[in-house]
Amino acid sequence: DVKVTQSSRYLVKRTGEKVFLECVQDMDHENMFWYRQDPGLGLRLIYFSYDVKMKEKGDIPEGYSVSREKKERFSLILESASTNQTSMYLCASSTLGGRPADTQYFGPGTRLTVL
């Protein structure tokens, strides 16, 4: 079975802190994604990566950055956390693109609270 793990289920940080959210997948997938999930807004794509060291902005990249130094790991960085970044963050992975979209496999999510 595909497994996508996220470093924390719950995280509490203070305004202005630098926050790292880690995601690891074990299926050798090329694509990895970061979403945030908010009530009434569904899932919104923050960033995605289709290869090591490659990244593309999603729909809401402001206030976030990402890092992908190894194929299996994709990190989301909040340079200076703000209260409006309080949310559920979901990581996902899928196999190579350039063909009909393949299933995305999701991690359990990290619920981040910024005080």
Place this chain on the structure above:
Amino acid sequence: AQSVTQLDSQVPVFEEAPVELRCNYSSSVSVYLFWYVQYPNQGLQLLLKYLSGSTLVESINGFEAEFNKSQTSFHLRKPSVHISDTAEYFCAVSDGEGFGNEKLTFGTGTRLTIIP
């Protein structure tokens, strides 16, 4: 850009009754459609998908969805629901083949509550 509309944010249904969760998408040359389910305190998992071929697709737990190109819809149905179907359901669409197709656009979700 693609968009997905799930008009019903919450759907309460009695156990063993039928259910339909509605999904409409903005039109495009070709689309690929997905339903994902999120059980309480879990991440999303794929329920079913339409890529090509038969417009009626089924999941292993009794759900089905029909791709209707003329109505740009991909409604999810189940003839008889169970308590274990309580979850949030998300419809998603991708833009077809080519670079960038890896991205999915999600709807806002429908919370299905089964009443005993």
